[in-house]
Amino acid sequence: DIQMTQSPSSLSASVGDRVTITCRASQSISSYLNWYQQKPGKAPNVLIYAGTSLETGVPSRFSGSGSGTDFTLSISSLQPEDVATYYCQQSYSTPYTFGQGTKLEI
């Protein structure tokens, strides 16, 4: 199985800050890396797919980078509504696996 490791596990930042979350795969997954946002009590929603592609309707302050084993999710200017837990997920092979999550607080 491909292990996904996110860092940090939690993060506190201020409105307007630039925030970066990293995700590392235990083997190369090309660009098969997706990022999800989960707000408390809600289902996750996809933000970024294929490593760098912004899902339709997602604000442009979210961006993704990386390929192979190392990936990054960035929020250019943190907004109050961005309080959530963020997960990376590899879709390279089954079992599809997720990172442990990064809880973002303001």
Next chain:
Amino acid sequence: EVQLVESGGGLVQPGGSLRLSCAASGFTFSSYTMNWVRQAPGKGLQWVSYITGSSSTIKYADSVKGRFTISRDNAKNSLYLQMNSLRAEDTAVYYCVRRESSAWYYFDSWGQGTLVTVSS
């Protein structure tokens, strides 16, 4: 608008069985691979199983293989998860999830989830 609505969750004793259902609408159900993803209370996300549009390919996580069975009825736009020999560690919110139809295999639509609690 894509809608996925799960049902069938509840409290069940260890060793018991439960069948989850997911009613899909707003898209051509038979064209999509569908998944179940679960989340234990306060924990992260775990992929459970997927079934392709024609039911020709089915995959399971090792933790549920031999105990859970995924199926679908395209005429009814419905996805199912038959869960047998349930264990305490199966306690979770179970999400019905659509896999996007491109080659990138990401999860583009999620239901609201149904809670399964395995406890005596």
